[in-house]
Amino acid sequence: MADRTNESGIVPFLRAGSAPDRTRREGWQQWRRQRDLFTPAPKLSLEEYTALSPRGRGLHDIHRTATHMNIGLLETPMSARITKLMRSRLRNNALNFEPGTRDGLMISGGGYLGKTETACAAAAGFEDVWRDLHHQLLPPPVEGTRDLFVPVAYCRTPVRATPKALCATILDFYGAPHPKTLNGLIRAV
Template sequence: MVPFLRVGPPPDRTRWEGWQQWREIRETFVPAPRLSLREYSGMSPRRRALHDLHRTATHVNMRLQETPMSRRVSDLMRGRLQNNAVKFMPGTRDGLMINGGGFQGKTETACSAAAAFEDLWRAVHHQLLPDQAPLAGTRDVFVPVAYCRLPVKATPKALCKTILDVYGDPHPNTLDDLIRSVRDAVRDHNTTALLIDDVTRLRLHRGDDQDTLDLIRELMDLNVTLVLIGVDIPHSGLLRGAYIDPHTRQWVFPDVKRGKSHNDGASTQTERRFDMVDLDPFDYSTPTGITAFLEHLAGIEEQLRLFHSCEGMLTTGGMPEYLFRRTHGIVGLLRRLVEDGCTEAITSGEERLTPELLARTSIRLGNLADLDPEAGEVPEIPLNVKPPQQPRKKAGRRPRNTVFDDQGDRPAADG
């Protein structure tokens, strides 16, 4: 078996089994070995083709690098999940909203933080509660983290079915039964964190979307930490009716008082509180921001497997500023540009990234069928960005005309 080739479709994190598969393999990819051009040339044509494929796989599976922005999100999220997980008292748990633009790494940052928490939580349970481990051959009912995406056209029923699909549970027919099944599933599977992605797909001028938002807020009553991920949450309308507590600086949502998803116990519930954390792009206007961007580029450079690459290929000269102008500092666009640039460098034989090569490399975002442009999930791609001009070589000085120079006394002619 070739170690860098995937067998079958990629893991579906919106299903319990797929999430576990992704969690276990997320840091196991082995990059291509570093070979010299001489070693590569000595290979057979078949081995060279296989190595080129391994290099391509390395470039499109670069590890997720931590940035100052993602570190802030991860630290807050891991702390919130751990704090809420060890609370004994019933009641609502403070939630978390992760806000940012499209392709800025919100989903990967949140999923990585949730997976790290689950690694810890499973280890603790295995050590302290070994008798509660599932029996061999039976289904594991312990699902600490559930991840789902809000449907493009959201309704309370559609959201309930999406959550039940995570566990592989059946869908009852009525809304009341669906909500009851969701509550039972979250409790029975001991779910501690529920991540709902693409939450800003809600259009609150529609009654169904308002009812769906009410249902989302009610899910906080399940002793579960609710993590909402979306694009431009402050301007999406999701915070309508909410206010910032001057003491805690948290967003406070009043109790649900309307909507088809309203339940009888809503009037006795406490207010729902969320912290909002922003995942911003890189900033190139301050020394600190420039340093962070250069460190990120150095981390990318270290992972590349191009034969003519060199230290400083992405971090010196006009390259950093050019890469920033091509991507506006958005991590996802930068990653896609480098991936496609490496493919062009291997195909053309240039084997290094230059502004000129990247200038003829378009940023293609791939399949956007599962993204909603109206919700801001597809970022604007900068166009017609010219590469930096190479400094002109100084013309050599013209030699001085020495025709009229005094050459000194000439020897007398022979007599």
């Protein structure tokens, strides 16, 4: 059995560089495009494992460790309901052209239950669909103009976020300047 590397010798399951910063536009886009690229280690029988070279066994062991450290989010009935509701809210809010407040969603629960990853996966899935629709309906960007099409902003906020702090966090995501007043912040957002 051949070692689990490609012909150039590069180990395909190791990430080059640090994890993308989802709280910045560029990092969110990188994470959104790469979120499903990780390939878990294959299951090998004892015979297949022992048939590998020492280097191959070492790489397989590292790949298995990477698989355990990057285990995919398991869909549960609750996460499926949250995903469905969140995508519905995102779609409805994106199609609402009236001024005013948009519907939101609060996801509560203890730590390490997958709330953030469920929300990010739902938002990234919505963005994939929205970008596809955008590219079908709208012409490509005009050369010489700034085309900033980012339908989703991922923002970490404190538990008791104020409107001012939330607006500042959203503007930070896009790298935009902060107006001095709350009304200015709201208009900028």
